[in-house]
Amino acid sequence: MDTKKQKDFQKSSNYARSLIEASLDPLVTISADGKIMDVNEATVRVTGVPREKLIGTDFSNYFTDPEKAKDGYRQVFKDGKVQDYELEIQNVNGDLTPVSYNASVYYDENGEVAGIFAAARDISDLKQVERALSEAITPAMKVWDGILMLPLVGNVDSKRAQIVMETMLTSVKENQIKVAILDVMGVPIIDSAVAGYLVKVIKATKLMGCESIISGISPAVAQTMVNLGLDIGDVTSTSSMENALQMAFSFLELEVIHK
Amino acid sequence: MKTVKSKKISNPADIITVSSNALNIAKKIGFSETASYSISIAVSELASNIHKYAKNGYIHLNIIEGKNTNGLEVVAIDNGPGIKNIQDAMKDNYSTSDGLGIGLPGVKRLMDEFEIKSEPKKGTLITTRKWL
Ligand SMILES: Nc1ncnc2c1ncn2[C@@H]1O[C@H](COP(=O)(O)OP(=O)(O)OP(=O)(O)O)[C@@H](O)[C@H]1O
Ligand SMILES: [Mg+2]
Numbered sequence A: 001m002d003t004k005k006q007k008d009f010q011k012s013s014n015y016a017r018s019l020i021e022a023s024l025d026p027l028v029t030i031s032a033d034g035k036i037m038d039v040n041e042a043t044v045r046v047t048g049v050p051r052e053k054l055i056g057t058d059f060s061n062y063f064t065d066p067e068k069a070k071d072g073y074r075q076v077f078k079d080g081k082v083q084d085y086e087l088e089i090q091n092v093n094g095d096l097t098p099v100s101y102n103a104s105v106y107y108d109e110n111g112e113v114a115g116i117f118a119a120a121r122d123i124s125d126l127k128q129v130e131r132a133l134s135e136a137i138t139p140a141m142k143v144w145d146g147i148l149m150l151p152l153v154g155n156v157d158s159k160r161a162q163i164v165m166e167t168m169l170t171s172v173k174e175n176q177i178k179v180a181i182l183d184v185m186g187v188p189i190i191d192s193a194v195a196g197y198l199v200k201v202i203k204a205t206k207l208m209g210c211e212s213i214i215s216g217i218s219p220a221v222a223q224t225m226v227n228l229g230l231d232i233g234d235v236t237s238t239s240s241m242e243n244a245l246q247m248a249f250s251f252l253e254l255e256v257i258h259k
Numbered sequence B: 001m002k003t004v005k006s007k008k009i010s011n012p013a014d015i016i017t018v019s020s021n022a023l024n025i026a027k028k029i030g031f032s033e034t035a036s037y038s039i040s041i042a043v044s045e046l047a048s049n050i051h052k053y054a055k056n057g058y059i060h061l062n063i064i065e066g067k068n069t070n071g072l073e074v075v076a077i078d079n080g081p082g083i084k085n086i087q088d089a090m091k092d093n094y095s096t097s098d099g100l101g102i103g104l105p106g107v108k109r110l111m112d113e114f115e116i117k118s119e120p121k122k123g124t125l126i127t128t129r130k131w132l
Helices: A003-022 A041-047 A066-079 A124-136 A158-174 A192-207 A219-228 A241-251 B012-028 B033-054 B103-110
Strands: A027-030 A036-039 A081-090 A096-107 A113-122 A141-144 A147-153 A179-186 A211-215 A236-238 B002-009 B057-065 B070-078 B113-119 B123-131
Touching: A027 A041, A041 A081, A066 A081, A066 A096, A066 A113, A096 A124, A141 A241, A147 A158, A147 A241, A158 A179, A158 A192, A179 A192, A179 A241, A192 A211, A192 B033, A211 A241, A219 B033, A219 B103, A236 A241, B002 B012, B002 B033, B012 B033, B012 B057, B012 B070, B033 B057, B033 B070, B033 B103, B033 B123, B057 B123, B103 B113, B103 B123
Parallel strands: A147 A179, A179 A211, A211 A236
Antiparallel strands: A027 A036, A027 A113, A081 A096, A096 A113, A141 A147, B002 B057, B057 B070, B070 B123, B113 B123
16 A cells, blocks of 8 residues: 555544444454454443453453353354344343344455454443333232232332232232232342332231232242341242242142143 | 442442442452452442441452452442440341341351441441452
């Protein structure tokens, strides 16, 4: 290249770089073996990792679900692109950012695949709305004669606990419920405050002559509750909804039989 | 020691944020499901106490290096009313509010190390660690 051409090239590549840096979306290029080749400032911000520490490391490292991230870039190499591929970026500070990726392969001057160019769009707002919606509705379903099911999704604060209490007591009264199943699988944190609310709801329900079963307590949650010192006393709890239903049937002296 | 998160606690949403940060960090650095959940509950209890008794304060999450292994350190600081009788506060079912009174003794059980400093009218500093 002569000097003029070289200057022009330098200018246009500086210009391209500044465009990439100006993007608020995290942008990244990935090599065939899944390593990060280049990133922009937005990627540095969302991961909390400096540029020089990102480059050369596994792309999948920075997601809550590394396997899904790997599947994503493998798919790009296979099909040439992916669209609206959802992942969650994990910052070193523990913050999670839900993102939607659009990615495609790009080529070198010989027409060979050089790697992947991937752009992430922050979809936190969208997810926030989805979450708010699912927290706003606390559905109570009568699943059998005398059996109520109440799946709790999202965080339980005192206001929410109040709503659950009212929903539960109203449907117990209106539908002559004898057993209520409170499913807490979708509640991310069960600390002493949340447990306190649950116990209150269950006691009130009991006063109306209705037994409660808590389902959706995973082994990790159960063990932590015991270590914390939570004594949910005579409250029946179980890991699966299936078990809870079985218990409810046997409490009502019902039997499920094969025909 | 590396501080990976410092979070001001001033409303209930902050409690949820910082406990899920702790859960994510713990999992990432190799704690088991149960240990990670334990740490996040400990953080939730400490942050709730800050919000309930001191109105606001800070939670710091630090990755620490021990002789043989790494760990996660949780520091809870506030300039609130402080605790008059720490011995009582550390007892199960002791509460000056309408709580169950298991927060502090529970945190001690969930974590490997626990230190508490508190002075009436000055504030409270709790440092607690869990090793991998
Ligand atoms: N940061 C703090 N500042 C001032 N007082 C505190 C603080 N943390 C705890 N305490 C005091 O210690 C007592 C015991 O705390 P603990 O967390 O064990 O129980 P609780 O908050 O009352 O109930 P629970 O945590 O079970 O909902 C509290 O009632 C309160 O008087
Ligand atoms: Mg407490």
